Amino acid sequence: MFRLQGSKVLAVDMTGDAVKAKNGSMVAYDGQMAFKKMSGGGEGLRGMVTRRLTGEQMTVMEVKGQGTCWFADRASEINLVSLQGEKLYVESSNLLATDGGLRTGTTFTGLRGATQGNGLFTTTVEGHGQAAITSDGPAVVLRVSQQYPLIVDPGAYVAHQGNLRQSFQSGVTFRTLMGEGGGEAFQIRFEGDGLVYVQPSERNTIAGDV
Amino acid sequence: MPFREINSKMVEATVLPGQRLFSQRGAMLAYKGEVSFTPNTQGGQGGIMSMLGRRVAGEATPLMSVEGSGTVLFGHGGHHIQVINLTGDTLYVEADRLLAFEGTLQQGTMFMGSQGGVMGMVRGQVTGQGLFTTTLQGHGSVAVMAHGGVFEIPITPQRPVHVDPQAYVAHHGDVRNKLSTALGWRDMVGRGSGEAFQLELSGNGAVYVQASEEKL
Numbered sequence: 102m103f104r105l106q107g108s109k110v111l112a113v114d115m116t117g118d119a120v121k122a123k124n125g126s127m128v129a130y131d132g133q134m135a136f137k138k139m140s141g142g143g144e145g146l147r148g149m150v151t152r153r154l155t156g157e158q159m160t161v162m163e164v165k166g167q168g169t170c171w172f173a174d175r176a177s178e179i180n181l182v183s184l185q186g187e188k189l190y191v192e193s194s195n196l197l198a199t200d201g202g203l204r205t206g207t208t209f210t211g212l213r214g215a216t217q218g219n220g221l222f223t224t225t226v227e228g229h230g231q232a233a234i235t236s237d238g239p240a241v242v243l244r245v246s247q248q249y250p251l252i253v254d255p256g257a258y259v260a261h262q263g264n265l266r267q268s269f270q271s272g273v274t275f276r277t278l279m280g281e282g283g284g285e286a287f288q289i290r291f292e293g294d295g296l297v298y299v300q301p302s303e304r305n306t307i308a309g310d311v
Numbered sequence: 312m313p314f315r316e317i318n319s320k321m322v323e324a325t326v327l328p329g330q331r332l333f334s335q336r337g338a339m340l341a342y343k344g345e346v347s348f349t350p351n352t353q354g355g356q357g358g359i360m361s362m363l364g365r366r367v368a369g370e371a372t373p374l375m376s377v378e379g380s381g382t383v384l385f386g387h388g389g390h391h392i393q394v395i396n397l398t399g400d401t402l403y404v405e406a407d408r409l410l411a412f413e414g415t416l417q418q419g420t421m422f423m424g425s426q427g428g429v430m431g432m433v434r435g436q437v438t439g440q441g442l443f444t445t446t447l448q449g450h451g452s453v454a455v456m457a458h459g460g461v462f463e464i465p466i467t468p469q470r471p472v473h474v475d476p477q478a479y480v481a482h483h484g485d486v487r488n489k490l491s492t493a494l495g496w497r498d499m500v501g502r503g504s505g506e507a508f509q510l511e512l513s514g515n516g517a518v519y520v521q522a523s524e525e526k527l
Contacts, residue, residue, distance in 0.1 A: 109460045109522035128478035129520045131470050173478065173522035176391075176459025 103181055103198070103231045111172040111179050111198060111233050115164070119201035122172055124160040126197060132168015139163050163201070172198055177235040180242075180298065182262070184230060191234050191260035193224040200230030234260050236300035243297045250292045256303030263295020313413060314394045314452050321386040322394060322454050324411060328380050331414030335387060336373040338410055344381015351376050376414070385411050390456040390527060393519060397483065400516070401448045404455055404481035407527060413451035421446050455481055459522035471513035477524040484516015 102114045110128070113120055121139065139161045164170055173179075174197055182189060184203065199205065206225045226232050234240075236259050245251045245265060252270070261267075268290045291297055313332065315323045324332055326346055336350060351374045377383060386392070387410055395402060397416065412418075420443050447453055455461075457480045464472050466486055473491065482488070491511040512518050 106462055107460045107522070110462055125475075125524065127475055128522065128524065129464055129472060129474040129518070131464070131472045134473070171462075171464075171520065173459065173524075175525060176521070176523035 103200075103233060105179060105181060106171065108178050108239065109173055109176055111181075113164075113170050113172065113198065115166055115168060115170060117165075117167055119163050119165040120170070120198055121161050121163055121201060121203075121205070122198040123174060123196065124162050126172045126174050127164065128171050128173045130166075130168060130170040132166060134164055134166035134168060134170055137163045137165070161205075172233070174235050177237055178239045180234050180236060180240050182232045182234060182260070184226065184228060184232060184262070186229055187227075187262055189226040189232060189260060189262045190223055191226060191232075192258075195234050195236065195259050196224055196226070197233040197235045199226055199232045200228075203228040203230045203232060234298065236298065237302035237304075238300055240298045240300045243299055245291045245293060245295050245297060247292075247294065250290055251297055252288045252290050253297060253299055254303060255287055255289055256305070257299050257301070258289060259298040259300050261291065261295060261297045263293070265291045265293040265295040265297075267291050314411070314454050316392065316394060317384065319391050319460070320389060321384055322392050322411070324377070324383045324385060324454075326377055326379055326381055326383060332377040332383075332411055333374050333414060333418075334377055334383075334385055334411035335409060336375045338385050338387045339377075340384040340386050342381055342383040344379065346377060346379040346381045346383055348375050348377055350374075377411075385454065387456060388527070390458060391460055391521075393455050393457060393461040393480070394452055395455060395481070395483065395519070396452045397447065398450055399448075400483050400485070401446050402453060402481055402483040403444055403446055404453070406445045408456050408480060409445065410454040410456050412447060412453040415449055415451040416453065417448045419446040419448065420444070455519070456527060457519070457521035457523075458525045458527060461519050461521050463517050463519055465517050466512050466514060468513070468515065471511055472518055473509040473511050474518055474520055475524060476508055476510050477526065478520050478522075479510055480519040480521050482512060482516060482518040484514065486512050486514040486516040486518070488512045 104112050106112045124138065127136070179197060190208070204227045206227070208223055208225050240259055243251055245263070269287065270290050271287050313325045313330070317323050321340065326332060326344070333351065339348060392410060403421065422443055461480055466472050466484070489511050491509050492507060
């Protein structure tokens with residue numbers, strides 16, 4: 102059972118079940134807990150190969166036991182997402198913890214990944230349960246519907262869920278090439294039906310410089 | 312209670328004649344009224360001997376004493392501030408995390424080895440706290456700094472608490488602490504979970520934990 106203690110600490114009450122969390126993110130616990138390292142990017146041999154190839158190797162630990170365990174990561178804000186069978190796409194650096202029952206995997210993001218400064222691959226979380234994602238500053242959840250597509254700065258994008266198509270758009274003009282760009286040369290465009298999590302802060306991206 | 316939290320990163324202290332406050336040097340942001348700040352070469356209370364003790368222990372953060380009548384705003388480095396009220400028990404805290412405290416509190420230095428012997432000394436080294444830590448005892452309030460928000464976990468004899476050494480801020484009460492290791496063969500081959508060392512706190516009291524694993 103995930104609950105937030107303040108906005109920066111995640112408390113998980115456990116009764117013998119397991120939770121997957123980012124390596125080293127535990128700050129305190131009571132009761133009995135065991136920590137075991139796992140590797141992200143999917144299970145089994147296939148997962149191992151994709152991890153090697155994609156570089157999306159989030160180091161995850163499995164926490165198992167009885168009691169309460171508290172997680173936090175560099176004082177960043179935490180958002181809880183509950184999943185009912187749908188898929189959540191999130192940057193591996195923004196994923197703090199997931200229920201043990203959720204499956205994690207890796208997908209190809211295309212050109213978008215490169216502009217986000219996060220590489221070409223992203224992490225997916227799928228199944229029934231709760232996930233905790235971190236953001237630099239409190240994240241806003243923006244709804245995308247058929248009539249209203251959403252355009253997001255790659256550096257401020259955290260995660261998305263639902264039936265969304267994403268495309269990459271650039272506003273590079275003659276002025277940008279002359280070094281007179283507005284700093285917003287690249288954007289991600291979301292179309293379809295779903296939710297996008299956006300943080301009030303921008304990571305360093307290639308797009309931010311031009 | 313002289314400390315009032317303005318927001319999560321600033322406290323306002325009320326200074327009255329005859330009541331002294333100690334604060335980290337340079338932590339004053341603004342003040343109203345007639346208040347004087349004098350650098351405290353002794354780095355706190357007690358005589359010359361306790362000053363020497365702190366110097367030797369490396370727990371001598373530059374302090375200043377604040378006297379007069381008025382209100383003073385304290386804050387430092389954008390860190391979160393937690394006000395802790397003591398009612399006769401002892402608070403254990405790192406000297407560089409102390410922002411300000413009332414003059415009514417007795418300041419002291421504790422040798423890590425006195426709690427848990429050699430293991431206590433190892434603990435100090437592993438957690439980066441060094442061999443000594445600062446204690447404050449008596450009635451009064453203390454403003455402590457931490458990176459990110461702070462939350463309090465009560466400790467009861469039936470419910471010992473384990474804390475990541477990097478996220479530990481302070482503790483008070485009648486608490487024994489020791490370093491527990493969960494080192495396994497996995498850590499030896501570089502597949503550790505990143506949680507090899509933990510502080511185990513048991514007894515009666517409370518521990519303050521910050522929402523981050525960064526030192527100040």
